[in-house]
Amino acid sequence: MSASDSTPKERYNARLAAQIEAKWQDRWELQRTFEAPNPAGPLAEPAKIAGRQKLFILDMFPYPSGAGLHVGHPLGYIGTDVFGRFKRMNGFNVLHALGYDSFGLPAEQHAITTGVHPRENTESNIANMRRQLRRLGLAHDARRSVSTTDEGFYRWTQWIFLQVFNSWFDDERGAARPIAELIAEFSSGKRPTGGKPWAEMSSREQKQLVNDHRLAYLADAPVNWCPGLGTILANEEVTAEGRSDIGNYPVFKRNMRQWTMRITAYADRLLNDLDRLDWPESIKLMQRNWIGRSEGARVRFASSAGDIEVFTTRPDTLFGATFMVLSPEHPLVDTLTTQAQRSAVSAYRTNAASASDTDRQSDTREKTGVFTGSYAINPVTGKEIPIWIADYVLMGYGTGAIMAVPSGDERDFAFARKYDLPIIATQMPPDSWFVGHGIAVSADCTTWPDAFVGEGTYINSRNDSLMLDGITEMAVAKRRTNEWLEAHGVGNAAITYKLRDWLFSRQRYWGEPFPIVYDEDEMPVAVPDALLPVTLPELSDFKPQALDPNDEVTDPIPPLARRADWVHTEMEIVDPITGAKRPVAKVRREINVMPQWAGSCWYELRYLDPTNASAFIDPEVEKYWMGPQHDGHTGGVDLYVGGVEHAVLHLLYSRFWHKVLCDLGHVSSEEPFHRLYNQGYIQAYAYRDERGQTVPATEVQERDGKYFFDGQQVSREYGKMGKSLKNIVTPDEMYDEFGADTFRLYEMSMGPLDQSRPWNTRDVVGMQRFLQRVWRNLVDEDTGRLTVSDTDCPEDLLRALHIAIDGVQRDMDGMRFNTAIAKLIELNNALTKHVEANGSTPRVVAEALTQMLSPLCPHVASELWERLGRTDEITYARFPIADPKLLVSDTVEIPVQINGKVRSRLVAPTGSSDDQLKVLALADDKVRAALAGAEPRKVIVVSGRLVNIVA
């Protein structure tokens, strides 16, 4: 007899689930169930909006990978879907969509390895992902599924780039303004800082001055050059080991002329506004660290080569600055180096320059340096201090020069000890510091094993006009020093950031072309709006220039240069200074393309108004979905779910673009994503044989805690899913084996959404069984007939129902889907007992259970809803509401503890007073036996919950 013959026809299994799921997916598509109405524009349906609260939920959109999805990818999508469906059932107008991040390195690298043109590749990958995701039953508004490679999309990416290009940061207002306003200020007499008057400048000089103020500008600066990828990279795309995030190729620092975004102008706002965001603290912390704001002072030290400016966070220790250290790349090094030191300095600089970042960070950490032969004057002591160069001072931070205070800085201390430089204490450490180091209390640093970094009484810190000695608070000493520096014109309080401006151009093919041409002065000029988009030209050879991964010197030639006909064109441009139209003239196009982050910097806005042809978004639509909800609210997406890997990339860049758009009045929200939630990762076990080869995880067997493949013992490791690890499980396998609803339920039941957890196909069946039992409680497996009765529900079952409603409602609201599922299982288990005794399910329970299941497993819930005779759409049926009267019963069970250990339980009427509970507890047989006649010393009653007797 075959298996199918003995299985009841209407048993809920993978076969029936597949039928149900296909039916409802088709129906939802046909009936456009999940389309969200807009207040204005082409998708406007104002009548549907009235009286509903809006909710914009968003997933970090995927790049269309050729590998397709594995079971880890949809975790966040399922989470947001459950939440969105739950909110719909609570009356919200929910906008949920998913697009594709299809420009950029990941897609392009894949195209290169397969040899297929990225456009073709991207399209087929998107089609495959759409198919896989459709079978999940996600409640997405398909009209809003944009792709960053759509011309209708990147036309606006280019437009936004031009908004950034055509603005400058007004420090006084702390906000971006249109560049035309700066030009107007200059031409009406504002004098450019440090330059000659505007009117005396040539047209070229004027353009250059304006360009130097733009938020998107060309800069000849040190960049991260990655010959292995044939492109430069942003700081955020380079790993701590000095390699590319993608492909793990070596990255070199070199100077190149590149498009750069002035994100540093927004450093303070990007930092401060974190406080107003509902984000995980860990991500805020990562952004704070990345921005790296340091308060301190700039101090000028006089030298033979003129003033040398340093940045210090410890101006209060200035009296202890006994030498100075410059970065080997510092521009003043040549001038400072004396004849006697020339060869030593030159050798050191050559050595430092050739050492790659990797070498510099090798763990030896031994401080090295060379004396320049020159001296500077410490402004507070008036003493000469030697000037050294050392590679522990970085040109890219602060001023590239430091004042060394060995007594108060560990690095300076190590350097001073190695080269026998003087160390003077400026603070007396507390006695505990000396005790901790096992040495006698002494202000003589020659006895110190280490620098002292902390709060101590200031010593040796006085001159004629500045007196720090005796001060015990660092803040006071800092303030006094800063005041002194300013009064004497040798320094001032200052702030420095680790954040660098954003390198925005890539020497690749698969990205948005810049809407920029170069005029006869070789100055960048915006392509007129009417000519957007600047479409990416077709190239038969789209590969980046082939370079040796270690080639540090060759200048890259971007692929777009291969289309000379495209590069050299004629255009009617607008003069960037006067704004006047110019006659059609020859221009040269920018041949770099934008980085992969460009499209993701604003895609959430396009979801809102995807078909708008006259603006990137209608302001009314933006205000409705993104606008601030009260004073001080940043506005933005209501819930943004994605992985932690974008903490300082996408999540920083997009905040920056959004703030520019806000400053320019294009959006009403100050931040793109008000609430951020990081989902965990689904991880998996991988197995290796003794040669280190991975073996297929599905064929590994476990015996007594050991693992075997093909009779051989193998070792187990834990981590990502990956092709090379032979441990990939795909959603398709889960659909076939269990159905999408079971798969969804399993992923949500594994644990809290924000935690990583191991995948175990073996465990999935638990959720299948659960749905099977629910189904069987409502439908006769053999006949398919409904087993629901319209008779009254017994009170205990009704109570169980309302307790479940109450708990599930709260768990869903808090996105604790795992515990919501546990409560639904408990309810269903109680229902099963009732059905065993009575033969049918009360309708009130059947309907409420179906509704509560609907966000989690929408297909089977929709099917049951229909079979229950409901003709309304369960997606929008009001989520059940718990009756508070049914949440309490007549009696409660009170555990009684003796000395904190439970010794008895008693049943007491609900609402018993503390005294009544105390009397009941002391009268309890078990309690009396345990006390054995001893008089309790104290009785603690937790009202209505517990009694503890202290014996």
Add this chain to the structure above:
RNA sequence: GCCCGAGUGGCGAAAUGGCAGACGCGACGGACUCAAAAUCCGUUGCCUGAAAGGGUGUGUGGGUUCGACUCCCACCUCGGGCACCA
């Protein structure tokens, strides 16, 4: 090195000052079956005991409390981020 986060049954986990282990997997026993699969019922932290019961138990050690997985201090292990940032 610095900064976060986490350690609970064989496994995924629940409980955030008040009955530790809800719910699921697995395992064990049983029902159905010629048999198996599927499904259903029961048991299941560990030690001890025939059982009733007793003891013990949330990484380790201390502390606060009538009472601690939960709060505090120190340490250990794992995961993540930053890393010569002046």
